[in-house]
Amino acid sequence: IPYDFVLDQNFPNPFNPVTNIRFGLSEQSMTTLVIYNILGKNVRTIVNESLNAGFYNYKISMDGLPSGMYFYKLTATGEVNSRDKFDEVKKMILIR
Secondary structure (H helix, E strand, C coil), X not given: CCCCXXXXXXXXXXXXXXXEEEEEECCCEEEXXXXXXXXXXXXXXXXXXXXXXXXXXXXXECCCCCCEEEEEEEEEEECCCCCCEXXXXXXXXXXX
């Protein structure tokens, strides 16, 4: 179990068309992981549920989306202590 909330850089990056996103939760949390295009439009919702503490790895397919820069955002709100909130955004590049 991680000591703190963490969001890793996706790998590989740049990618075509599949990448991995890994993150860790230090406690049970209501968790969302969303991918946005450069205009801020939600193009994929990967996670939107309560997850237990631990490490998670999601294999993401971006089939059907054009080349370009995308952003992924992890939001986690601790269920034991709702004041523990984590928000982080990272960028990734899809190359066709």
